[in-house]
Amino acid sequence: MFAQEDYIIKILKLQDCHLRIIKVESEKINQISFTVVHATNTLPTEKCPVCKSNNIARKDCRIRVINHAIVVGFNCLIKYHLLRYYCKDCSKIFNENNNFISPRIQHSNIVIQNILKDCKEICSFRSIAKRYHLSTTTVIKIFTENVKFGRLPLTEVIGVDEFKGTVGFSKYCFIIKDLLNSEIIEILSSRKQEIIEGFLKSIPKNERETVKFIVMDLWKPYRTIFRF
Numbered sequence: 523m524f525a526q527e528d529y530i531i532k533i534l535k536l537q538d539c540h541l542r543i544i545k546v547e548s549e550k551i552n553q554i555s556f557t558v559v560h561a562t563n564t565l566p567t568e569k570c571p572v573c574k575s576n577n578i579a580r581k582d583c584r585i586r587v588i589n590h591a592i593v594v595g596f597n598c599l600i601k602y603h604l605l606r607y608y609c610k611d612c613s614k615i616f617n618e619n620n621n622f623i624s625p626r627i628q629h630s631n632i633v634i635q636n637i638l639k640d641c642k643e644i645c646s647f648r649s650i651a652k653r654y655h656l657s658t659t660t661v662i663k664i665f666t667e668n669v670k671f672g673r674l675p676l677t678e679v680i681g682v683d684e685f686k687g688t689v690g691f692s693k694y695c696f697i698i699k700d701l702l703n704s705e706i707i708e709i710l711s712s713r714k715q716e717i718i719e720g721f722l723k724s725i726p727k728n729e730r731e732t733v734k735f736i737v738m739d740l741w742k743p744y745r746t747i748f749r750f
Contacts, residue, residue, distance in 0.1 A: 539622040556597045567618040570609035581608040673708040681737040684713040
C-alpha cells in the first residue's frame with residue numbers, strides 16, 4: 523500500500539500537502555465517472571489559533587469534497603477528512619492546520635494555483651473552466667480574488683453583466699468587458715447602482731464619451747445607470 527500511496531500522491535502532485543491516502547474508489551456523479559480519493563492530514567495541530575492555548579481536544583471529523591482536477595481528462599475528487607478541535611480554555615471550535623485547502627473553498631489550493639498560471643496564457647476563462655470541470659463564473663471568481671490590477675481603459679464597445687459573488691463579496695458582482703479585444707476592463711464587488719455610478723464618475727468624461735455601444739440586459743438599474 524505504501525508504494526501505491528506514494529504513486530497516487532505523486533501523480534496528483536500532493537507531495538507538499540502532508541496528506542495520507544485512506545482509500546481510492548470510483549464514483550459516478552451526474553453520469554460522469556470520478557476517481558475519489560479519501561485522505562487525511564498529517565500536519566499536527568497543537569494550539570488554539572485564538573488564545574494560543576495547547577489545552578485542546580478533538581471535536582469531530584467532517585468530510586469535505588474537494589475538486590482536484592489537475593490532470594486533463596482525469597476527473598478527480600478528494601474527500602478530505604477534516605478534523606475539528608475544541609479549545610478548553612476559550613471554547614473556540616477550529617479546523618486542523620492544513621495547507622491543502624482554504625476555508626469555504628471547494629477546490630484544492632493546487633487547482634487554484636494551476637488556474638492562475640493558465641490565466642497568464644492567451645486563453646479564455648471558458649476554456650480554462652472546461653479544463654478543470656468548473657463554471658466560467660467560478661474561474662473568474664478565482665482570478666479576481668487572487669489577482670489585483672488596475673483597470674483597462676473603456677473602448678467603443680463594452681459589455682456589462684453581473685455574476686454570483688462569493689466570500690468577501692456581495693451576492694452579485696459586476697463586470698465590465700471590452701468586447702472588441704475580449705478583455706476584462708474592471709470587476710466591481712457589487713452590482714448596486716450607487717457602486718456602479720460611483721465607479722463611472724471616477725472615470726474622466728472624455729474617456730466615458732469614447733463608448734459608442736453597450737451590450738447589457740434590460741434590468742432597470744442598468745438602463746438608469748447607462749441612461750437608456
